[in-house]
Amino acid sequence: MSARPHPRFAIPLLATAALLALLAPWVFAALLSPALVERARTVRDRALVDDTAYQCLRSLTTEVGPRMAGSPGDARAVAWALAKLKALGFQNVRSEPVLVPHWIRGEAKAEIVSPWPQSLIVTALGGSVATPPEGIEAEVVAVRSLDELANTPRERIEGRIVFFTGRMARTKDLAGYRAAVPVRSRGASEAAKLGAVAALIRTVGTSSERLPHTGSTRYDSKAPKIAALALSNPDADMLEREIASGQPVRVHVANSSAWAESTMSANVIGEFPGRKWKNEIVLLGAHLDSWDLGTGAHDDGAGVAIVAAAAKLAAQMKPARTLRVVFYANEENGTSGARAYARTHRAEIDRHVLGMESDLGAYRVLSLSAKVPVERLTLAREIHSALEPMGILWDGNEASGGSDIDTLKGLGMPLMFLQTDAEPYFDLHHGANDTFDQVDPALLRQNVAAYAMIALIAAEVEGGFGRLPKPASSPQP
Amino acid sequence: MSARPHPRFAIPLLATAALLALLAPWVFAALLSPALVERARTVRDRALVDDTAYQCLRSLTTEVGPRMAGSPGDARAVAWALAKLKALGFQNVRSEPVLVPHWIRGEAKAEIVSPWPQSLIVTALGGSVATPPEGIEAEVVAVRSLDELANTPRERIEGRIVFFTGRMARTKDLAGYRAAVPVRSRGASEAAKLGAVAALIRTVGTSSERLPHTGSTRYDSKAPKIAALALSNPDADMLEREIASGQPVRVHVANSSAWAESTMSANVIGEFPGRKWKNEIVLLGAHLDSWDLGTGAHDDGAGVAIVAAAAKLAAQMKPARTLRVVFYANEENGTSGARAYARTHRAEIDRHVLGMESDLGAYRVLSLSAKVPVERLTLAREIHSALEPMGILWDGNEASGGSDIDTLKGLGMPLMFLQTDAEPYFDLHHGANDTFDQVDPALLRQNVAAYAMIALIAAEVEGGFGRLPKPASSPQP
Numbered sequence: 001m002s003a004r005p006h007p008r009f010a011i012p013l014l015a016t017a018a019l020l021a022l023l024a025p026w027v028f029a030a031l032l033s034p035a036l037v038e039r040a041r042t043v044r045d046r047a048l049v050d051d052t053a054y055q056c057l058r059s060l061t062t063e064v065g066p067r068m069a070g071s072p073g074d075a076r077a078v079a080w081a082l083a084k085l086k087a088l089g090f091q092n093v094r095s096e097p098v099l100v101p102h103w104i105r106g107e108a109k110a111e112i113v114s115p116w117p118q119s120l121i122v123t124a125l126g127g128s129v130a131t132p133p134e135g136i137e138a139e140v141v142a143v144r145s146l147d148e149l150a151n152t153p154r155e156r157i158e159g160r161i162v163f164f165t166g167r168m169a170r171t172k173d174l175a176g177y178r179a180a181v182p183v184r185s186r187g188a189s190e191a192a193k194l195g196a197v198a199a200l201i202r203t204v205g206t207s208s209e210r211l212p213h214t215g216s217t218r219y220d221s222k223a224p225k226i227a228a229l230a231l232s233n234p235d236a237d238m239l240e241r242e243i244a245s246g247q248p249v250r251v252h253v254a255n256s257s258a259w260a261e262s263t264m265s266a267n268v269i270g271e272f273p274g275r276k277w278k279n280e281i282v283l284l285g286a287h288l289d290s291w292d293l294g295t296g297a298h299d300d301g302a303g304v305a306i307v308a309a310a311a312k313l314a315a316q317m318k319p320a321r322t323l324r325v326v327f328y329a330n331e332e333n334g335t336s337g338a339r340a341y342a343r344t345h346r347a348e349i350d351r352h353v354l355g356m357e358s359d360l361g362a363y364r365v366l367s368l369s370a371k372v373p374v375e376r377l378t379l380a381r382e383i384h385s386a387l388e389p390m391g392i393l394w395d396g397n398e399a400s401g402g403s404d405i406d407t408l409k410g411l412g413m414p415l416m417f418l419q420t421d422a423e424p425y426f427d428l429h430h431g432a433n434d435t436f437d438q439v440d441p442a443l444l445r446q447n448v449a450a451y452a453m454i455a456l457i458a459a460e461v462e463g464g465f466g467r468l469p470k471p472a473s474s475p476q477p
Numbered sequence: 478m479s480a481r482p483h484p485r486f487a488i489p490l491l492a493t494a495a496l497l498a499l500l501a502p503w504v505f506a507a508l509l510s511p512a513l514v515e516r517a518r519t520v521r522d523r524a525l526v527d528d529t530a531y532q533c534l535r536s537l538t539t540e541v542g543p544r545m546a547g548s549p550g551d552a553r554a555v556a557w558a559l560a561k562l563k564a565l566g567f568q569n570v571r572s573e574p575v576l577v578p579h580w581i582r583g584e585a586k587a588e589i590v591s592p593w594p595q596s597l598i599v600t601a602l603g604g605s606v607a608t609p610p611e612g613i614e615a616e617v618v619a620v621r622s623l624d625e626l627a628n629t630p631r632e633r634i635e636g637r638i639v640f641f642t643g644r645m646a647r648t649k650d651l652a653g654y655r656a657a658v659p660v661r662s663r664g665a666s667e668a669a670k671l672g673a674v675a676a677l678i679r680t681v682g683t684s685s686e687r688l689p690h691t692g693s694t695r696y697d698s699k700a701p702k703i704a705a706l707a708l709s710n711p712d713a714d715m716l717e718r719e720i721a722s723g724q725p726v727r728v729h730v731a732n733s734s735a736w737a738e739s740t741m742s743a744n745v746i747g748e749f750p751g752r753k754w755k756n757e758i759v760l761l762g763a764h765l766d767s768w769d770l771g772t773g774a775h776d777d778g779a780g781v782a783i784v785a786a787a788a789k790l791a792a793q794m795k796p797a798r799t800l801r802v803v804f805y806a807n808e809e810n811g812t813s814g815a816r817a818y819a820r821t822h823r824a825e826i827d828r829h830v831l832g833m834e835s836d837l838g839a840y841r842v843l844s845l846s847a848k849v850p851v852e853r854l855t856l857a858r859e860i861h862s863a864l865e866p867m868g869i870l871w872d873g874n875e876a877s878g879g880s881d882i883d884t885l886k887g888l889g890m891p892l893m894f895l896q897t898d899a900e901p902y903f904d905l906h907h908g909a910n911d912t913f914d915q916v917d918p919a920l921l922r923q924n925v926a927a928y929a930m931i932a933l934i935a936a937e938v939e940g941g942f943g944r945l946p947k948p949a950s951s952p953q954p
Contacts, residue, residue, distance in 0.1 A: 062593060062595075062718045066596075116539060116542065119542075121909065210910055237913070238912070295595075
């Protein structure tokens, strides 16, 4: 963890202290037995010297590599996952079919034509349509944000390339990313509604390297589809410097990506059946697909490796409930795996006692948050107390769980969430630098230890976590 | 400067202390008058708040960008330099023709074909020949070094792609780079002599980003010419992991670069004529060309900006000798500019009182070294004393000056050398990340201040620095 204090934690801690005072009678009648806490510590100590996750991640990134939904790498990843879970001793290992979109990256190019010719390094956003083969040349109009775009008259935008200049903030939590993503998702369509011919965005990423970050863009059916490309931060700086000259800036962009027919991929599932309550499930999720520029080491090879190793270590303690690992298909380009899982497992959703997903890289775990019914908050706090010696803070009961398991939260499943340090993560997330050499094995082990402790306790504790209310308008998977 | 102590400086300091004791009578009769030292401090203090270099570098990288010898950018850079020196108030601004080689980068691609398909990010080394259009596929044989290659039997190499795995060390001085460069320069030819069909080298650069570093490779006329490509460090790690599987590893490489006819470029020169000894010259050099992957911000746009700003600031003090700035053509691919300068200025070499070149980026200046006749060492030490308050250490009298001015050292010209922190420099040197946003304006100003102080003192001090002995076999320019 950074030496800098993290102000976000101050208020939740105060609020929590007040709440604890109210709940004092419950707190002192501990829900976790000393024996269970001791077994969780044993799992932690084993995890902190265990190499399973690191070797698993080495294998996935080296033997499979990039695995974008629908690609040959995706199919290889499914085969790899089935073999790896069996080799790790999981039972009931199987794949469940998922229809996934199939977008094929081509080559993306951009260059400033005038006033001063310069090459730009760009990458197509996932799902971007192609330009005509000869590309598009047009004057660039810069806007900072979607709001600024909405307040720009159509005649300023029409026939031009819109360049979104806003820079993603580097934050330890997801705040910086959440603020930056709408431009990536909706920027092209919003610009197209005003007549833009292409969209360039400053990369949704915090590194100062010339490696832009991809990620999905979504087209609004009410707007023409225009190509959407991301510029690395230094390239965006260059374009801004040319614009600052006050002269008209013309850019040429070309992109040759294509959409193919949707194709079959799979969720991959493995279990360690419970000793006593086999039908009750503790779900540990991660996504098997990745973007294609790197090898998906942190996103989300690390998650795959972490939850597999954590389940295996927790299972050595023979807990009462079933530990189920789910490697989701296609989180990146539409979460089709998560929706398929919810459909396929509709009948047993109510027996999912707790869900967790690892999808924030193998960086230092900073905090634990939960989303459990208030009457089970004490249990969540006791779990946090067991994790606290690893330097993990408590971050409240308002967790969202990750793209894949949020669907199940909407269907009543309680969840817990381990927040890793998002600062280094968003330097390389969705980019070419997301490779195995960037993973610190010690931090990977810290993640495994935290997930394994929670998994063991959740699979063993009497009474579970209750159910979350289902919103009246709960999403139909 | 890093907080870590730098052991290299310990021994020179001790040796220098001993020498100073011997030279005590000279030391106490200071060669630099307090008035001159005071004027040098005034120049320093002006430099530390002066924006000239930063704006100059912004202009060069934005309005010209990459400027590889012989390219359209190179021609634009010459025009830019002539205009910029005039705008800064230099006199006798002119270009002197230089014939430069003209290599044209194409597209370089590499991928592991088996056992596990993976894309690799590569760049052609400067001067590399092309592969056949369909590329070359062959098994890879890994060697750590030129020595290991020399000890490998021909039958292990013949028909294969040689992969040099040695990793460049990250050092504050040039030691790491000097140890790594021979593989880049000679690796392809040495491999070809043993029958290799292509050469891959682990990038000569210290970053862990997937951006390989280019730089010149040289073909031995006794060997077949084979393509020479650099792999980024993470890509080299990937290839090493596949090789570690023990299975044969096959790679496909393709490169479409080409050599064109040599073409004309130019050295660009500007002066501030001396007040009193106009014919005596203090030379401040940098090179105008750059590699093409980035915009040559640190290498060597920074040098161009630093010496131009330093000469301008020193000239405000109206020193006795002429301050001459030389922007050399084509340092990167054969130092043709340096050799042309030595030929053109043969008649006045003996009137070059001191030379300096800035070609190590705009990082923190760590030390000053010199190469002056021993009887003028005290003067060099007094100049160091004037610079010492900026945190600059003394590093002895064995400086080499930089690629461009070493030719003049061989012809008797004394020189001084400011060593910047080479650790961050070799992360981005010759790579796509060498861009303006990577330059810290405060460190750029520190460089300008140091060069300006030395320039003023050298242009003013009575008696100059004497002449270095010309080696019996001094190079004919």
